[in-house]
Amino acid sequence: MKYTCTQCRYIYDESFGDTGEGIEAGKNIYEIEGFSCPNCHGSVDDFQEIMEVVLTADNPDYLSMIESEHIPIIHHLENKPGTIEVLVWDPPHSMFPEHYIGQISLHDEDWDMIEEKTLSCDDDPVTQFDISDLETFTVRAKCNQHGIWSTHILENNL
Ligand SMILES: [Fe+2]
Known part of the structure; x- marks a missing residue:
C-alpha cells in the first residue's frame, strides 16, 4: 500500500x-x-492511504475496482494526440459542496507532480493533461470525503 x-x-x-x-x-x-x-x-x-489501480497492456481495464466511483478513468483523445482526458468515474462522482472531487493531478513515474487541476463544485470531475513526454504516469483524484485515488499507467500505449 x-x-x-x-x-x-x-x-x-x-x-x-x-x-x-x-x-x-x-x-x-x-x-x-x-x-x-x-x-x-x-x-x-x-x-492518507492512496487507493491505486495499475493498468498495463495486459490488464487495460478497471474491472477490479469497478465499484469504487473514485478511480480516474483515462481516455486517449484521438483528435488531440498526446493528450488524455481524465474522468472521475462514469457516471461522474458527485460535485456537491459536501462531497466533491477537489483536485485531479498528473504525476511522473517517481510520483512527482507535473500538473494539478483544482475543481470547484460547479465543474464536472473531468480534465485533460498533456502526457506526450511520459511513458509511465499516474493520475490522482482527491475526494473531500473519501481520500485520494489513483490510476497508474505502466505503458503509455493503452
Ligand atoms: Fe467520494
Whole structure:
C-alpha cells in the first residue's frame, strides 16, 4: 500500500519502505514506533492511504475496482494526440459542496507532480493533461470525503 502525507505530499510506499530513514520494506506506517513524516516531520495521523489501480497492456481495464466511483478513468483523445482526458468515474462522482472531487493531478513515474487541476463544485470531475513526454504516469483524484485515488499507467500505449 501507498500513503501520502497530506501536509507535504511525501509518498510512503510500503513495498519499498524508506531506506534513507532506516525503514525496511513491508513495514506498515501505523506499526512503526514513533513514525513521523520523513519529509516534513508531520504526524502519522496526517497520512492518507492512496487507493491505486495499475493498468498495463495486459490488464487495460478497471474491472477490479469497478465499484469504487473514485478511480480516474483515462481516455486517449484521438483528435488531440498526446493528450488524455481524465474522468472521475462514469457516471461522474458527485460535485456537491459536501462531497466533491477537489483536485485531479498528473504525476511522473517517481510520483512527482507535473500538473494539478483544482475543481470547484460547479465543474464536472473531468480534465485533460498533456502526457506526450511520459511513458509511465499516474493520475490522482482527491475526494473531500473519501481520500485520494489513483490510476497508474505502466505503458503509455493503452
Ligand atoms: Fe467520494
